[in-house]
Ligand code: BES
Ligand code: ZN
């Protein structure tokens with residue numbers, strides 16, 4: 001498992017700056033203002049910081065951006081990174097500044113002179129998020145990041161502020177690791193075992209096996225896994241940090257690999273389908289965060305774990321399956337498997353828990369990428385108030401989210417000749433919306449519900465502000481904030 005880089009907060013000690021190994025990071029206000037530590041760096045480097053402050057290059061920087069001096073005279077450090085940050089700058093700028101440090105962190109670690117930084121805890125959080133690397137599957141050793149020291153005013157207070165953020169970073173890393181992991185390693189069994197291991201943190205974890213799923217009547221979910229040697233499972237994670245109130249239910253699509261099944265996908269790019277368990281990964285990361293920060297809320301996380309493979313036992317196009325709800329579904333395309341899985345897990349979540357609200361996450365449709373690219377998750381909902389609250393939480397955390405419409409016209413496309421419905425619409429038009437409409441058939445009218453289509457946001461093809469290429473952990477931040485603001489007593 002990838003653990004966040006070690007970060008310690010200490011009082012400012014200007015005497016230790018000259019000999020610090022690794023990288024040294026100093027901050028300058030837009031007006032060139034320096035803190036005590038920065039002033040010492042300026043003196044040691046014979047005025048380098050003042051020259052930076054007076055330069056055009058510095059004038060062009062936005063808050064949270066920086067520039068770098070390599071092997072600076074007067075310091076033992078391999079580099080001096082100078083970042084523009086004002087006392088009044090917001091959380092986003094502080095996280096961005098931290099991410100900049102995280103991006104160029106090396107084996108020798110860093111000394112961050114944050115005595116004049118007002119949001120040092122947020123800065124350390126941005127640093128931790130960006131300094132993620134998935135190296136569990138590499139045999140080359142010694143690539144781990146060196147420890148980071150932040151010199152701050154009042155280290156105890158900053159450390160206390162940073163604690164819940166560290167819980168978030170761990171939850172996000174848990175999600176990223178799951179999403180980055182290849183499918184021969186993260187099998188349904190392995191996934192369930194990793195979730196069961198969270199019992200150590202105080203979560204209650206139940207694993208429902210195929211026999212029980214069959215007894216419950218989950219024919220839609222079970223149909224998806226027929227072609228795979230890996231057993232289909234539903235894992236239920238309970239966090240009971242609240243009172244007696246009904247829980248919020250989080251439901252995740254956990255397709256450990258999506259070949260498409262008999263409606264097989266083209267070979268090019270199929271390897272990306274290791275991330276098709278991103279919804280389940282995010283649910284797991286949120287549950288981990290809630291446990292680590294001992295959230296005062298009742299939340300239940302349910303994930304359907306299954307592998308979509310072709311094979312002699314695989315379900316065929318044209319098969320009719322019966323869902324737990326009782327509705328029959330004609331499987332026109334075995335590659336539209338996520339909605340089949342969710343149909344049963346959503347229904348189970350409502351029947352068993354009568355949740356106050358329900359949010360599902362799924363890498364559900366390629367079409368949502370056509371609509372929104374990689375910047376925004378597609379948001380669908382039957383409840384304006386809940387949806388607005390979620391969008392506000394996502395915005396506050398800098399996670400892109402955009403609401404898309406629902407409506408009867410999209411639902412009409414699901415009419416089947418032989419069953420109660422079919423699993424795809426007529427064609428490509430609005431197919432993310434048709435998929436959301438399919439899910440809605442398995443959501444009770446009185447349950448406030450949000451569907452998040454994270455096909456474009458769960459993993460990225462290049463580096464981004466808060467992480468390297470690969471899994472992002474999108475949604476852990478927004479959901480944690482929504483729970484904190486709306487479901488915590
Ligand atoms: N897992 C895919 C969706 C996906 C595509 C996720 C690209 C991430 C990146 C999903 O199971 C799928 O195959 N959807 C089909 C639905 C179609 C058959 C109606 C799609 O999007 O093509
Ligand atoms: Zn899929």
Ligand code: MN
Nearest residue numbers: 258335336337
């Ligand atoms: Mn598919």
